[in-house]
Amino acid sequence: MNASPPAKLFAGIAAKNPSLFRRVRVTLGDPAAWIEIDGKATALVRDLEMDRVRSLSHADQVLCPADCVPDGGLDPDRETATAQAVAEFFRRQQVRSVSVDRTLPYIFAWHLRDADIEVQYDPEMGVFDRRQKSEEEIDALAEAQAVTESVMQLVCEKIAMAGVGADGTLKIDATDLTSERVRAIAAEQFLFRNYSMAHGAIVASAPQVADCHHSGSGPLRTGVPIVVDLFPTNNVTHYCGDCTRTVVHGQPSDTVIQMHSAVVAAKRAAIEKLRVGFTGQDVHRASESVLIDAGYKSSRGQLTDQPSIQHGTGHGIGLEVHEPILLDEGGGALLEREVFTVEPGLYGRHDGGVRIEDMLVVRDGQAQNLNRLHEGLNWT
Template sequence: MDDERDYGALDAFLREAGRDGYLLHASADLADQYYLSGFDAPGPFVTLYTPERTALLVSGLEYGRATNEARADVVRRYADYDYHALVAEHGREEASRRVLAAFLDEFGATDVATNERFPLGVADDLRERGVAVTADRDDVVGDARAVKTETEIEHVRSAQQANEAAMAAAEDLLAEADVVDGVLLYRDDPLTAERVKEEIEVTLLRHGCSLDETIVACGADAAEPHNRGRGPLRVNEPVVIDIFPREKASKYHADMTRTFVKGEPTEAAREFYDVTERAFEAAFDALEPGATGADVHAAVCDVYEDAGYPTLRSDPDTETGFIHSTGHGVGLDVHEGPRLSEGADEALEPGHVVTIEPGLYDSAVGGVRIEDIAVVTEDGYEDLTDYPVEFVVE
């Protein structure tokens, strides 16, 4: 097991709930699965965590890798439980069910907890075989994942360095674009959101990272916080670029947003940006151990509301202004705990890696968002982002 990681809260949860272990049945794409097993497999496999040991059940195809790579004390394969004989007698599905039951029986697991994404069919079958399966509605593993070790923080830092290279590549395209009759041209072709995304993705690949999608949204598109953006980018209009890559080797994410204008922003857009920069700074002023996510979010809302802009705190029905939370945790998932939002009343701890991303949105103006990623420390925070906050691209 990873000696840096603290599984004390998970152990206490299992003891207090009277559970024999924590059971997962998923591929490594499920962050909890990868976190507990340390094994990166594309297909479903089984992890049983107990305070005494972590045991894996994998196919014969993955057995060698799991034995060498997994963060586990014991690795079992289906063949260890006479899988092929069971297939001949009962068929593959029933054989797989019987193997899982035998695996749990070997380790004395008759009462297990699991996360809320555990397969319903597998849970039903285990219950029919006398194994109690209970959903962990408190997300104990998610809470453990939220407090990052030094190694995990370095993984995020590495992903963020790649992110910054990609953001620089995107900004360079805007800087090098020519303005011809109010249109942005790059090497005589219209500069589009699609072209900028391509540059971002290629740059990330060269730095060992990947992403499924990113945001390059201009003008009214940018007024919708999760609009991915499309088509030509326009002069004098805000362009929101939000990049959230995953490092391939570690599987940890980063997250960063900048908003750029090529040309001259409108007075309203400039005001959006200036107020958002003040909100951004206020959030960092409030970020420290012992503060809550709600405290940080409130600091941002105060700046916006004092400047006359609506927030969801002042108007829960507003569709303009500050219409999302201040931030979220980042790690194996790009969105995980802790939350920086209204109602997030748990204290922030050293090791929490979070985004700070205030923004203002109005289709008549466009959208503006600024986002850094930071880690809470014993005496405050460390901003893991080293990229300038600038609005106008020269």
């Protein structure tokens, strides 16, 4: 028997697995597999999906489980049959060792081992290649961010131009403007644009915004900063937008104006470091040092009454809203064409929160900012 050729396997449900979807390019709800051997790719999918995968993916060949039936036959269960067919494919190719990524369902590993095929876990597989985006992927992210900004502008202006009740609550058509209502408006707007808010959205104000990931609930009020964070997914390309802006209806307090000024400066400092030759940690420390120099403290894991730093500076983005690596302590070297959000923020129960978030592409020189929307507090 010849030496085993190097082999890689991605498998599962493409509709739920971005690494697999990135290869088959079809939102498959049935089990599928993507196999790479010596630079050639094979997609193994349900028979009625073969034509779509042939036309949309870059697979060298497209098979179905019926093309790889082991001696004992295929199980009637679709997922089991796919795992059996994958193991049989490798057996016919005389592959004795397969590298797999972190998302591989155990059923595939079990059938590979049952066929005496070694399963080797590669922690960087399906991670490193997704970090460095193609120009086509960057275009898809730019489109997603542009759509996100269009909805952001609409909802921030609606908040800023709402009426005010006697108790200071915001009103539209004589009814309370709530966090839930703003999210519903955003969801409807994204639906019109063929985007979904599967992961929700944040429309939060004091005191809830002291927890920086609180989605927000209840009536919104004049004079208080409202953090709006929208992160939809394109229903066709599956690439994500992610943008945060802060809006104040009426006049912000001096404290909020100072918070906003510090956050804007922190974002600017982070972007200066977002380039090849620096690390995610460098970016975070540049941002955080500006906030600390302005008099704010880091209070991670502990909510505070006064404004404080609650999180890192940003994260990778692509087919998922949050992807490696983090712009935070321990964040590694930046790669050309990585795409990140940069989103410094300050949060407290008493004065509320301020966060501003842009999406940027790492380039050899200055980072490319995919945002165009202004970052101020006034949206009238």
